[in-house]
Amino acid sequence: MPELFETYDDIDDIGSRLQAADPAERRVAVIDLGNSGDPAAIRYLETLLADPDPGVREQVALALGEFDGPAVAAALAALLIDPEQPVALAASNSMAELKDPASADPILPLVTHADAFVRMSALRALKEVRRRDALKPALDALRDPDASVRVQAIGVIGFLKLEEAIPALTAAATDADRNVRRAAVSALAFSTTKSAADAIARSLADTDWMVREVAAETMGSSKFGRQVADALVQALNDEFWQVRLKAVRSLGKLKVARAIPAIAPSLAHPQANLRKEAAAALGEIADPAARPLLEAVVNDPDPEVRKNARWALGKCTAAGLASSR
Amino acid sequence: MPLATTHTSVPVVVDDAKCIADKGCTVCVDVCPLDVLRISDMTKKAYMAYDECWYCMPCETDCPTGAVKVNIPYLLR
Ligand code: SF4
Ligand code: SF4
Numbered sequence: 001m002p003e004l005f006e007t008y009d010d011i012d013d014i015g016s017r018l019q020a021a022d023p024a025e026r027r028v029a030v031i032d033l034g035n036s037g038d039p040a041a042i043r044y045l046e047t048l049l050a051d052p053d054p055g056v057r058e059q060v061a062l063a064l065g066e067f068d069g070p071a072v073a074a075a076l077a078a079l080l081i082d083p084e085q086p087v088a089l090a091a092s093n094s095m096a097e098l099k100d101p102a103s104a105d106p107i108l109p110l111v112t113h114a115d116a117f118v119r120m121s122a123l124r125a126l127k128e129v130r131r132r133d134a135l136k137p138a139l140d141a142l143r144d145p146d147a148s149v150r151v152q153a154i155g156v157i158g159f160l161k162l163e164e165a166i167p168a169l170t171a172a173a174t175d176a177d178r179n180v181r182r183a184a185v186s187a188l189a190f191s192t193t194k195s196a197a198d199a200i201a202r203s204l205a206d207t208d209w210m211v212r213e214v215a216a217e218t219m220g221s222s223k224f225g226r227q228v229a230d231a232l233v234q235a236l237n238d239e240f241w242q243v244r245l246k247a248v249r250s251l252g253k254l255k256v257a258r259a260i261p262a263i264a265p266s267l268a269h270p271q272a273n274l275r276k277e278a279a280a281a282l283g284e285i286a287d288p289a290a291r292p293l294l295e296a297v298v299n300d301p302d303p304e305v306r307k308n309a310r311w312a313l314g315k316c317t318a319a320g321l322a323s324s325r
Numbered sequence: 326m327p328l329a330t331t332h333t334s335v336p337v338v339v340d341d342a343k344c345i346a347d348k349g350c351t352v353c354v355d356v357c358p359l360d361v362l363r364i365s366d367m368t369k370k371a372y373m374a375y376d377e378c379w380y381c382m383p384c385e386t387d388c389p390t391g392a393v394k395v396n397i398p399y400l401l402r
Contacts, residue, residue, distance in 0.1 A: 022348060024345035025348045027345065027348070027389055027390075028349040028350045031352060031389060055390065058389075059389055062389075
């Protein structure tokens with residue numbers, strides 16, 4: 001068990017162990033450099049980017065993940081094109097941890113790299129650093145032939161939350177790849193524009209149920225308000241209960257009282273999860289008219305359904321008392 | 326805490342050929358929340374010293390050489 005306050009050797013002492021002939025010893029020194037948390041370790045790690053042992057290079061990629069900044073990003077960029085896959089993967093994962101906006105400088109040029117994995121990793125890393133000048137390369141990457149690159153490009157655009165990107169996101173919501181469409185629909189959640197609301201509503205009729213599921217969920221977390229309620233009520237007829245579940249939850253969040261009759265059949269669905277969400281949604285809506293529906297399920301065989309039904313019943317009763325005062 | 330009798334009868338098995346504890350690695354010992362892993366004085370390799378385990382996995386995932394294998398009991402999977 002580590003001590004509460006671990007003491008580490010002097011960074012230069014650890015650095016001197018990087019000269020060891022045995023790759024295992026170099027590897028342990030790299031672990032110590034990463035654990036030191038001292039940014040002075042970065043310049044030592046940089047000396048091992050071309051170490052002959054792939055295990056050492058992989059460890060360097062992992063250790064760099066403990067630090068941030070442009071020097072770290074540049075070192076990780078070098079490891080991202082390593083011929084050994086575990087090294088490149090570790091570099092990709094560490095890169096995704098970067099937060100310092102200045103880290104984007106060495107990463108931006110990689111967005112047009114010949115290798116799709118490098119392009120995908122670069123965009124993934126650019127997401128959290130949230131740099132405005134990443135928007136243009138990310139928009140261009142929406143035309144990338146590789147779907148995983150397009151998904152990450154949407155991540156960059158979604159994190160920036162810029163209204164000017166809405167047309168590109170609505171177009172991506174009709175991409176040939178379902179993962180791209182899913183990413184685009186959820187990225188639209190930040191917008192308050194009608195075109196975004198329309199795009200999400202159209203996605204409720206997507207051929208792929210997983211896209212419809214994301215669309216139904218996004219509508220509840222969006223700022224579109226009740227203008228999307230009709231589309232959500234429609235989604236309660238979806239052949240997939242997973243889509244209905246998200247639609248029920250969103251209708252609850254938006255407190256759409258006119259959806260109560262349409263939610264009612266979900267209280268009797270064989271899926272306990274859907275019954276639970278339906279009861280919870282009626283509680284959110286808190287309309288006394290839902291009381292008889294809820295009374296019918298307070299003794300449901302599933303404890304979660306019973307719990308939510310009783311809570312919802314309380315909310316509906318309280319709302320009734322408040323309005324009769 | 327029951328002492329582990331043999332190194333192969335416990336849920337966490339270390340591949341001595343891969344383990345680099347003899348070069349100074351103590352990653353698995355450091356990450357284990359139950360403090361049940363040790364470096365053997367004899368073999369200089371890591372092993373499970375106490376047969377107690379939460380199956381929380383960091384020893385396996387953090388081992389730099391992939392030497393640790395946590396065998397999760399069938400009923401917990
Ligand atoms: S699985 Fe968790 S409790 Fe078990 S040995 Fe590994 S780190 Fe310790
Ligand atoms: S983490 Fe792996 S290499 Fe390090 S001591 Fe434990 S088993 Fe050995």
